[in-house]
Amino acid sequence: MLTQQSFDVLVVEDDQLTFELLQRLAGQYFPEATFISLASPTTTLAYLNSNPEKRPKLILLDIALCSDADGFILLQELRTHFNGQVPIIMLTNSENQQHVWQSYADGATAFTTKPSNLQDWKTYMDTLKSYWYEINTLPAS
């Protein structure tokens, strides 16, 4: 899907190093996208309230933010806030089946785990672009 609109990706992630890595890889493999860092549920909600007209194209959401599982609470709020129009992709260290299960039950679009080496991160970014930006069609902003 080629478009002239900006392709904003919200990254709800408390680990700054992970965000920096994502942003660096995006510069190389997904330059069409703008990655926006939100480090906690509070900053995420504040961002949504102060930018009510702005709708991102994708959300990458970690499960463990300020506490162990507050990503799940935020997941439901994001789902309701955007009325299903923005895919929410879990990006977490967990491979726990219970977390996978709960994410889908609470409305996540997809559950993915953080790659364990740089090569796999590159593939992750490359796939994110080819699937969500090139092959799939998202609602118009």
Place this chain on the structure above:
Amino acid sequence: MKPIQGQLHLTTNFNNAKLLVIESNNSHWELIQQALKSSLHEVTCQHAATAEEALRLINQWTEQELGLPKLIILDLYLPHQSDGLSLLQKIKSKEPAISSIPVVIFSASGARSDIQSAYQSGASAYMIKPQDAQQWTRVFTHLRQYWWETVHLPNVNYRL
């Protein structure tokens, strides 16, 4: 054999993997079958040509507590847009074992309202149907790369 760290999802996704394809258009179903053969041959595919048939299969798998698909591909125009949307809403209002299964919409329509209502009704993704066989294969290669090789699909038989 213990899976390598970070590769666990591959083992889980491909284990007893089933795909449900709900497609009313016969020539598209032919093209999908060809694309599946070259891009997703490890996965068992079940076809339903109507919403009734799809619901019957889903109910049967639910009762048997066995054999639910890990991904659903749904033709939006089944043959009417309202048929596809209403089926999608029915799937998404079922118990979590069913409503958690990602539904990828396939449609010839790129109409803004179709795309919006599909996502609003719980679609995970929306693919515009390609024009030729080669493009269908390309789309299924990406479908494999994302849903089967990157994502942890819900383990639908985990908590029925």
